[in-house]
Amino acid sequence: MGRKYIDCREFPSEAKCTVAISADSEQELEEAAVQHAVAVHQHQDSAELRRQLRTMFKDGTPPAALG
Template sequence: MTRKYIDCREFPSEMNCTVAISADSEKELLEAAVQHAVTIHHHADSPELRAQLVTLFHEGTPPTEAPRTA
């Protein structure tokens, strides 16, 4: 099983969030990412949010340096 992660540093925001979350399962990562998005970024928990978050998952572990943003 490959570890997965999502990294807020890839997405510029007003709060300059530097959180990266990783987990051993996609289900666990999704629940943690939804909790973070709702609590910190004030998104509504919806099927659309969950579907979008899954598309942002990467395999492996987050890099120590902030990724470059577009």
């Protein structure tokens, strides 16, 4: 399995977050993404949040800039 990532820049929010997180496993990426979503975006850790985050995972590494 290759590297996976999630990039907040793809999901505009009031926080104007520019964090991108990548990992070698989906499990590791999920844990880091949940911690970020709870700490920065004030989401509650739940099964639904984890499902939603997993649908946003992409293969590879985040680009240096969007667009």
